[in-house]
Amino acid sequence: MKFEQYNISPDIKESLEELGFKRPTDIQYKAIPSILKGEDVLAIAQTGTGKTAAFAIPILHMLQRKQLQRKSSRHTLRCLVMVPTRELAIQIAGVFEQIGQFTDLCILGLFGGVDQDEQINQLKRGVDIIIATPGRMFDLIHQEFIDLSTVRILVLDEADHMLDLGFNKDIRDVKRLLPKEHQTLFFSATIDEKIKDLAYALVRNPIRIQVSPQDPVSKNVSHAVAFVEMDDKRFFLERLVKESPDKKILVFVRTKVRAERVLLAMQRVGIPAITMHGGKEQDDRLQVMDQFKEGTVKMLITTDVNARGIDIPNVDYVVNYDLPDLPENYVHRVGRTGRGVQKGQAVSFCSTEEKPILERIQEYIGKEVHEMTIRKDDYRETLAFSADVPNDNWRQLLEEDKKTTAKVRKKKKK
Template structure:
């Protein structure tokens, strides 16, 4: 099958051809026809398989076809794409602009970490396709900069991650402002049973597309584990980089402080590194990502939240300096490599504290991961495991919190106005300290 078989208009096919593509990926081939039919859709596929084009292409087709001969109020957006992070919002809007370059549709990306002025100007000038993070979109809605009453298509990109990150109340507030008659699309690499049940209440007879087994990792990635003591992880990482001459490595740390400390340690060892996490300004995050893409830095140390939106076709190595607390996050992490048909390598540095987490990951993937020990870094059998204090809560803890949190039962009811800070922006709700969540909300 080629893109010409999907019924896309000539302007879109021209833009696709300019990017060097002629054959849709499996998720695109299955999802695009369903979206063009106007169906609600839940689509699951491995990271790096073209999910973004799977919804941007048909949205461009539908909106441009409906636009002809119509006189619409340009102030009202017609499609809303919600993403969990700033980086992913930028990436999605780049896709919209790339494939819609020969159309007259307007788009804008709305996210936190930058001033609201340019975003306000773009919104008031009129935008057909709005890509946004939930918190910043609510800021604009409260200031009457955005009008969602004309939304025809809603997309939740990385839907499971948005809901799991605590955006559920924000998403419900936004959905309450949308027309009841709309097309709803959920795209993600993974869907938990809880998320599927929640989505079922938001959609009308949704079609389902599962290109790969749920929570599966691409077969193009080679997995391995180095067993090491917790205090020697940094030295082992430096040794591995020097031994293999790796030149572009995405390293995952569990916390923002840990990411900063590791990047600083690697820099002192002569390995140019940068940290990427929610406490960085948007400008700093963008510079770190661009320097990494251009090989100006060898190692990018990121937290799970900040790494969403990192899209590098031929990223060779992903290293888990610390394993994630939730096994599904392992799939998201290693999905940064092995993309676009290229091979990749996923390496995890595992200490005694993380053996249970490793077993959970192997159980999820239904496979055993090769264990290695580098000479000189043999684990000390006398060291006892310690509790992992920081990092993301377990799925069970998050579920228990949602059940006990009265705010989760007030969605759709009138809310008191949020307190506003000196800048005029809504003050984010207080969050527990620890891990990637304290003060790191992607508004």
């Protein structure tokens, strides 16, 4: 079934056609009809499956229809989308704006880290849909700039991540501020008892939709692990970049301090890179994301702030410079590549001390990650031919190793 066959607004169909949306993904095909019927939905689908459009399309259609029925140009808050991070709020607001570009609906991304005055001015003019992080939203509720009594649709996106970040109470507090009669859409990448308890406490007889293949890692992603010692990882990252100069590479590290150290290591060998982590100001984070998305800079070094839900187009490589502490974050990280119909590659650098983490990851995804075998001479060559110090020492060691190997081979021939 194609989108043009759906009973949705011609304005939305026009925007979908312009955006290149031909046919719905599995989650869109299963969720859109139930949402249009006004049913509560509990949807579980892995990253990169088109979850945002699965709720944005029907919500925009329903709100536009109500707006036209009222024959009023006044904007009234009808839909609240709660998300765990600023980046996700920006991204989802962008999707709503793209799909709703030919409607008269007003959409606002609401998040902290930026001055609130512009957001307040927009709220005063009127909005139909808010995509918000809890912190800034509650600030403006307490300042009486937001009234949730008119909301008819609540969306909880990346609900599992919201629970991980401790937003359980915030979610329940929001429910108490909503009118009794409203529709709840609950979207999550994973499902466990904690998620189930929250979901069934919030939704009424929900339609449960699960699009979850046995392999949690997208079939479009080829993934491998290279056993590299912690202090040597920068040399292997340098080699990967120099052997793939035109590729867009997303590098994950464990902490913001590590991100800045890896950035300095890349700068020393002449590789342009940028960093993204929670220590940056929001304006800087937005600028960094724009640079990477547009391909102005080909390497982005980030913490797990970009592992969940963020859609960055055309990422060729995901590099797990540090393995994630939580096995599920491995899936979220590698899900930043191989999105839609595109192919992607994920490479993990695993040091000796990280091997237990690798075992937990393999257990979580239900299979072994393919090992990239690195011979001793290849390992040494990678270090020796780095533009970084101490390459002279490594070149000397490599030459000595070659001489020793040649002598051993000569003896064997005799």
